[in-house]
Amino acid sequence: MFDEQLELARLLSGRLPSPDGIEAIRLRRLRALLSYAWRYVPYYRRLFASAGLVPGDIRSVGDLRRLPVSGRDLLRAAGPDRISREVDPAACRVMYSSGSSGKPWPVYRTAAEDRLRRAVELRSMIAAGIRPRDRVVTLGPVVAAGAKQTLRRFGIFPTCFVSPLLPVEQQARQLRALRPDVFWVYPTALRALLHCVGALSRLIQPRMIVTSAEPLDEILRHKLSSDRPVELRNFYGSVEVGRIGWECAAGEGLHINTDCSILELEEEGAVPGAGQSVVVTNLNSRVSPYIRFRLGDLCEFIERPCSCGSPLPLMKPPVGRQWDVIRLPSGKLISPWALNSILRSVEGLLQFRLVQKRVDLLVLQLQLAAEPHGGLLDSLNARLGQQIGEPVTLRVEIVDRFVNGALKFRAFLSELEDSGGQKQEAGARCRAPAS
Numbered sequence: 001m002f003d004e005q006l007e008l009a010r011l012l013s014g015r016l017p018s019p020d021g022i023e024a025i026r027l028r029r030l031r032a033l034l035s036y037a038w039r040y041v042p043y044y045r046r047l048f049a050s051a052g053l054v055p056g057d058i059r060s061v062g063d064l065r066r067l068p069v070s071g072r073d074l075l076r077a078a079g080p081d082r083i084s085r086e087v088d089p090a091a092c093r094v095m096y097s098s099g100s101s102g103k104p105w106p107v108y109r110t111a112a113e114d115r116l117r118r119a120v121e122l123r124s125m126i127a128a129g130i131r132p133r134d135r136v137v138t139l140g141p142v143v144a145a146g147a148k149q150t151l152r153r154f155g156i157f158p159t160c161f162v163s164p165l166l167p168v169e170q171q172a173r174q175l176r177a178l179r180p181d182v183f184w185v186y187p188t189a190l191r192a193l194l195h196c197v198g199a200l201s202r203l204i205q206p207r208m209i210v211t212s213a214e215p216l217d218e219i220l221r222h223k224l225s226s227d228r229p230v231e232l233r234n235f236y237g238s239v240e241v242g243r244i245g246w247e248c249a250a251g252e253g254l255h256i257n258t259d260c261s262i263l264e265l266e267e268e269g270a271v272p273g274a275g276q277s278v279v280v281t282n283l284n285s286r287v288s289p290y291i292r293f294r295l296g297d298l299c300e301f302i303e304r305p306c307s308c309g310s311p312l313p314l315m316k317p318p319v320g321r322q323w324d325v326i327r328l329p330s331g332k333l334i335s336p337w338a339l340n341s342i343l344r345s346v347e348g349l350l351q352f353r354l355v356q357k358r359v360d361l362l363v364l365q366l367q368l369a370a371e372p373h374g375g376l377l378d379s380l381n382a383r384l385g386q387q388i389g390e391p392v393t394l395r396v397e398i399v400d401r402f403v404n405g406a407l408k409f410r411a412f413l414s415e416l417e418d419s420g421g422q423k424q425e426a427g428a429r430c431r432a433p434a435s
Contacts, residue, residue: 007284011119011260019311022259026061029283030262034058037289042081043070044289061262064292069266069279071294072105083108087287095239107239108288116284117242120260124246125157127255127310128233129208130182132156137180137206139164139171139189140213164189168196175204184210187220191351194223195401201228210235215319217411219349234317238297240290241282245315253302253314260284263315264292265299275300275316327416328390329359336412342383346376351402356414362388363395367402 007029017025034055037044048054051067058064075082083089092108109117130136136159162174164186171193175183183206185193190200190211197203209224212235224230236245236254241261245254256263260283265276275298282290302314325333336354343352348369355363364384377396384394 007116011116011123016259016311022311023061025259026262026283030058030061030064030281031055033281033283033285033289033291036084036286037291040084040086041289042085043075043078044291046081047291064262064281065264067292069292069294070290071296075293076105082288084287084289089287092287105239109285110287113284113286116260120257120284121243122157124235124243124257127248128210128235128246129231129249130157130210133158134181134207135160135178136182136184137162137175137178138184139175139193140184140186164192168192172197172203178204180204180206182206182208182210184212186213187211187216188214191220195350199227200224207231208233212237215317215411219343219351236297236315236318238280238295240285240293240295241280242284244280245317247317248306248308248310250306250308252306252308254317255306255310255312256315258312263299263301265301266294275319278318325414326354326356326362326388326412327359327414328388328392330390332390334388339384339387342380342387346380348372352411353402354412356412356416359416360391361393361395363397365397365399365402367399372398 010025016022038048038055039045047068047070053066058066080089087108087110089108092110093114095107095109096105126132134157136157138159139162160178160180162171162178164171166174171189175193183204193203194200205228208231210233216232216234221232224232231249232247232251234247234254235243237243243257244261244263245256247254262281262283264279266279267276278295278297278299279292280290280295281292297318299318300316302316304314306312306314326336327333339354343349346366346368350367350369352367353365355365357363381394381396385392388394
């Protein structure tokens with residue numbers, strides 16, 4: 001408990017130590033997490049045993065790679081054995097993932113873990129340039145009303161929530177009345193809003209737009225920046241870990257909160273144009289630990305410091321999930337985002353979706369602002385085919401509008417039988433953790 005209070009005070013101070021200081025914090029908190037999980041969580045005690053390890057064998061952050069990787073399927077199958085024997089789950093707060101994979105995922109947190117998570121979020125927001133008196137309006141996940149009650153009591157980060165489940169016209173009325181300084185939004189919800197109002201400046205004129213939970217493609221980014229001057233920020237997180245990364249004003253990548261989590265990239269299964277699958281260890285979790293947990297997001301580390309001077313390392317924003325890949329007849333895998341540079345040059349493109357029907361058949365659906373001029377589709381088909389480089393039929397379809405039943409829009413869908421499958425959980429090789 002005392003350690004948690006010290007960590008909370010450190011996070012709320014907003015001060016970051018040197019890279020060596022951050023590494024010392026990581027190692028201290030990692031050792032405490034591993035000892036706790038081994039003692040109180042049956043799943044992890046068995047995991048240690050399967051690798052012939054005890055917590056004392058992990059003497060550095062790099063040694064963590066000696067433990068097998070765990071994924072949602074393994075932890076789901078473990079049932080209550082993934083929960084600490086020291087904690088009553090009924091007394092915990094339960095959060096769920098968005099369920100975009102079709103299997104909503106419950107995550108348990110104690111009140112102390114909630115406080116730490118909010119402190120990390122607060123520090124990230126301030127570092128990204130959000131001011132304490134800014135009115136923040138979110139259009140995305142529905143958040144519990146009491147989540148920022150303490151901050152609101154002091155008039156800090158006054159936050160309002162607009163439900164993305166409301167009709168778009170009603171969302172627009174609420175946003176116009178709230179007049180946000182900072183507009184925090186899922187790209188999917190933002191696209192639906194822009195389809196209704198045209199230019200965002202006709203509705204609200206925020207100083208900053210923050211996107212999270214899904215990729216912000218160049219088409220939407222250009223549409224926002226060409227409307228009026230606005231600061232764009234990208235945040236990255238997960239329901240299991242909380243805030244993992246955030247973008248500063250320099251815009252050179254996402255800063256990784258390496259003092260609160262350990263990120264690794266799996267060496268196997270790298271996807272050209274997208275990166276490698278993320279494996280994360282949440283240093284602040286106890287009731288339901290996440291140690292070498294496969295998130296499945298595809299990312300790349302940036303091997304240089306940010307010009308802003310922060311000691312936190314950089315990563316590129318995630319561009320999709322591990323299973324969001326095009327499978328070619330040769331067995332080669334490529335990321336749909338590898339085609340993005342060609343697609344964003346299409347005049348009047350509002351949104352696109354790529355659907356893989358077979359390994360040799362792709363359907364590209366385009367929503368355009370106007371009817372395509374003669375030869376556009378043939379030229380696009382030829383350029384994309386050259387980029388793919390294999391005998392694949394590409395069928396281009398024009399759609400009036402995309403109908404999306406979820407909060408997150410998926411720009412790539414695969415109808416192959418093995419799509420969405422998880423790799424074997426143990427024995428994965430990873431790149432060194434970001435530090």
